[in-house]
Amino acid sequence: MNSSRFFTLKEARIGNNCPECYSNDSLELTLKQKLIETKFYKAITDETVSQLSCLNCEVQIFPIRWTDDIERVVDYHNRGLKRKPKSTKLKPIAWALISLSVLVLIAIILFATGVFSK
Template identity: 70%
Template sequence: MSLSQFFTLKQARISNNCPECYSNDSLELTIKQKLIETQFYKSITNEIVSEICCLNCDVQIFPIRWTDDIEQVVNYHKRGLNKKPMSLKLKPMSWGIITFLIVIITAVILISTGIIAI
């Protein structure tokens, strides 16, 4: 069971015209980074997602509808972004399995070389 979610890195109001209702200063840019969590580990990836929503007409503006001006503003905000570095954190269940396997492998090696007799 893998749960992937996004956490917000930056949220900013941009002063471009909305492609739907043409209002000025009602677009909100949200930049998010992907987080994957399973039973064994938690990982932050390098995947970044940008979303723009108009607060006036309550419509999400998809990238296909972005104008060149909006794309330039989004790229500007992405350049100044402090994204979290890629990371991997093992959970206690993973550490337990790794420790168990190391003990088993060590026991097999010691028994097969004759250091420990059964």
């Protein structure tokens, strides 16, 4: 039931040369932030990823192929990036379970302290 996905924070065209096809106006940088969603909660993490793809040769350029220039530009974009604050939101089913366990706990305490035992 655990699923994590990424949502896009920023997309930018960068002017570097593509390490595959050497085109200099086709690199697109996408900065994404990670989101975890389960049955019970939805959480925004502070983990981000940078993806680079070339619109000309239509491949994703993995960090291992990045030149120093590309790394500098990616760094620059990451620094100016506005991330969403880390947060966790419980879903209604989680709230229902928490309320239920609190009720059960109260009942146990009442029985244990003898409130209902006469």
